[in-house]
Amino acid sequence: MAFAVEAKDIRMTYGEGRARVEVLKGVDLSVRPGEVVAVMGPSGSGKTTLLNILGLVTEPTGGRLVLGGQDIYGGRFRPNLQRLRRERLGFIFQFANLIPFLTARENVLLSLDLLGLGGRAARQRADELLGSLGVAERAHLLPEKLSGGERQRVAIARALANDPKLILADEPTASLDAERGLSVMRLLRRLADEHGTAVLVVTHDTRMLGEVTGVIRLEDGAVQAEDARLVPLTKAPKEIGISS
Numbered sequence: 096m097a098f099a100v101e102a103k104d105i106r107m108t109y110g111e112g113r114a115r116v117e118v119l120k121g122v123d124l125s126v127r128p129g130e131v132v133a134v135m136g137p138s139g140s141g142k143t144t145l146l147n148i149l150g151l152v153t154e155p156t157g158g159r160l161v162l163g164g165q166d167i168y169g170g171r172f173r174p175n176l177q178r179l180r181r182e183r184l185g186f187i188f189q190f191a192n193l194i195p196f197l198t199a200r201e202n203v204l205l206s207l208d209l210l211g212l213g214g215r216a217a218r219q220r221a222d223e224l225l226g227s228l229g230v231a232e233r234a235h236l237l238p239e240k241l242s243g244g245e246r247q248r249v250a251i252a253r254a255l256a257n258d259p260k261l262i263l264a265d266e267p268t269a270s271l272d273a274e275r276g277l278s279v280m281r282l283l284r285r286l287a288d289e290h291g292t293a294v295l296v297v298t299h300d301t302r303m304l305g306e307v308t309g310v311i312r313l314e315d316g317a318v319q320a321e322d323a324r325l326v327p328l329t330k331a332p333k334e335i336g337i338s339s
């Protein structure tokens with residue numbers, strides 16, 4: 096099976112001279128459709144940097160990146176990154192970052208609008224997305240009227256607007272209590288199982304690992320341990336070198 100994303104020898108250096116910091120020193124990873132891979136590692140180990148590179152937000156200083164079979168960096172041609180991001184990727188962050196003066200539905204509609212979908216079809220799709228995340232009856236509310244878990248569900252609905260092939264989630268459960276965090280992880284797992292979405296999720300919480308198919312541990316700028324094989328649902332992945 097083709098990889099949803101494949102990274103080879105990804106390097107990232109910030110600054111120059113004495114301020115030079117080598118954050119990623121040659122990261123290799125690959126995620127297949129339907130896999131949910133957790134990225135763990137100490138604070139400052141480059142997890143967010145790595146996600147931003149895989150999400151085509153940051154250009155790495157070196158290495159090869161292939162997204163859905165298409166060469167991004169390191170190939171002969173440079174594809175239209177903005178378009179790839181809009182059409183193929185979904186982003187979820189620690190905080191929902193909803194637009195405060197728009198309702199839940201309008202936040203999702205905004206994403207659909209960016210994809211060129213408007214009118215009744217867009218409203219239908221927005222309600223369908225919110226419904227599939229269990230927040231249909233909250234659609235008319237402003238973010239401030241929603242709980243943290245509900246906001247995160249709306250943010251996920253928004254991230255799914257383009258039916259992404261790859262979801263990049265940076266500590267999506269960190270602002271939630273254990274139960275709500277677990278329910279977000281289950282949602283991600285369900286997407287992977289039912290739609291073949293590939294998911295890369297940064298988390299510090301080992302309780303979330305029951306829902307993932309693999310774990311990557313980032314340390315000293317490289318992947319120190321990896322077990323990204325598919326494992327059956329509800330079975331915890333084999334963990335290597337995870338301390339907390």
Ligand SMILES: Nc1ncnc2c1ncn2[C@@H]1O[C@H](COP(=O)(O)OP(=O)(O)O)[C@@H](O)[C@H]1O
Pocket residue numbers: 109110116118136137138139140141142143144145
């Ligand atoms: N834009 C930037 N400019 C300079 N240094 C950065 C930048 N972004 C991140 N860093 C540095 O890169 C390292 C990794 O950061 P980050 O990717 O945010 O790690 P993590 O998400 O694992 O906590 C840190 O030392 C951070 O200070």
Ligand SMILES: [Mg+2]
Pocket residue numbers: 142143144265
């Ligand atoms: Mg981070």
